[in-house]
Amino acid sequence: MSTRLPSLVLLAHVALAAGCGETLxxxxxxxxxxxxxxxxxxxPDSDGFSVTVDGGAEHVVGPAGDVVLxxxxxxxxxxxxxxxxxxxxxxxxxPRPVIVGSDGRAEVSFEVRxxxxxxxxxxxxxxxxxxxxxPDGYWLxxxxxxxxxxxxxxxxxxxxxAPGPHxxxxxxxxxxxxxxxxxxxxxxxxxxxxxxxxxxxACGAGAPPQxxxxxxxxxx
Numbered sequence: 001m002s003t004r005l006p007s008l009v010l011l012a013h014v015a016l017a018a019g020c021g022e023t024l025x026x027x028x029x030x031x032x033x034x035x036x037x038x039x040x041x042x043x044p045d046s047d048g049f050s051v052t053v054d055g056g057a058e059h060v061v062g063p064a065g066d067v068v069l070x071x072x073x074x075x076x077x078x079x080x081x082x083x084x085x086x087x088x089x090x091x092x093x094x095p096r097p098v099i100v101g102s103d104g105r106a107e108v109s110f111e112v113r114x115x116x117x118x119x120x121x122x123x124x125x126x127x128x129x130x131x132x133x134x135p136d137g138y139w140l141x142x143x144x145x146x147x148x149x150x151x152x153x154x155x156x157x158x159x160x161x162a163p164g165p166h167x168x169x170x171x172x173x174x175x176x177x178x179x180x181x182x183x184x185x186x187x188x189x190x191x192x193x194x195x196x197x198x199x200x201x202a203c204g205a206g207a208p209p210q211x212x213x214x215x216x217x218x219x220x
Contacts, residue, residue: 032070033098033106035079039063041114043192045085049112052080063112072100081110085192086121086159088114117192121159124168125196128152130203134174138201141169141184152201163191170199177203 035051050058053069054077061067061081069079080095091111098106124140137151142158143166150156150170169184180200187197 031072031074031100031104032068033072033077033079033100033108034066034068035061035081035108035110036066037061037063037081037110037112039088039112039114041088041112042116043087044114045088045112045192048083049081050083052082053077055080058082074100074104076100079108081112084112085114085117086119086194087117087192088112118163119160120163120189120191121157121161121194122166122168122187122189123155123157123194123196124150124199125155126150126152126170126199126201128177128201128203130177132174132176132204134177134203136172138173139171141167141171143167147171157194159194161189163189165189168197168199170201173201174203177201 033053037049039045045063048060048062048065051061051067051069052058053072059067059069077098077100078095079098081090084090089112091113094110096108096110098108100106122142124142126138126140128134133152135152137149137154139147140150140156141147142161144161145158148156165186165188167184168187170179173179173183178201180202183199187195189195
């Protein structure tokens with residue numbers, strides 16, 4: 001099969017009428033799907049999106065770009081656009097159903113509309129080092145959200161937070177362990193973004209003692 005792409009045969013498109021999206025599907029027979037994305041709005045998602053077929057590997061696509069998904073078997077498939085910012089949404093259905101034949105080719109278009117971002121969030125990851133790790137994990141408090149359990153090597157995502165500084169506190173830290181760089185610590189929420197926060201806990205010999213006032217502090 002030639003690696004050069006000829007003109008694409010349209011497989012699916014979105015017809016928007018009376019505010020309601022409808023996906024029209026026709027059968028193609030190539031084993032490839034080309035996904036195109038357009039983004040509009042007052043505060044668009046600038047870091048792009050992810051595209052998956054049938055829950056498989058993620059493929060990166062820009063906010064105004066396209067990606068080719070190939071090596072597909074004949075039959076029905078589901079194409080999902082992910083990685084959208086909190087203030088953005090896909091117009092019409094997502095995921096989109098697609099039917100591919102053994103020698104077919106298809107095109108699927110996603111339109112993403114973004115409103116002005118008013119909130120943001122955190123992705124909090126905990127990394128624990130040392131020979132005497134507390135196996136029951138910790139409790140994680142982020143100002144503006146309910147307290148949650150989190151494992152000693154786990155990730156939690158917090159969304160819908162007001163822009164500005166928020167205290168992040170790791171609770172129930174074993175006395176043999178300490179949180180690097182202080183606990184609690186302030187981190188800043190940026191509207192329309194999910195900020196990565198990494199908390200490192202050192203346990204066992206050589207770890208400085210954890211102050212009781214810090215392990216019991218609450219986020220508020």
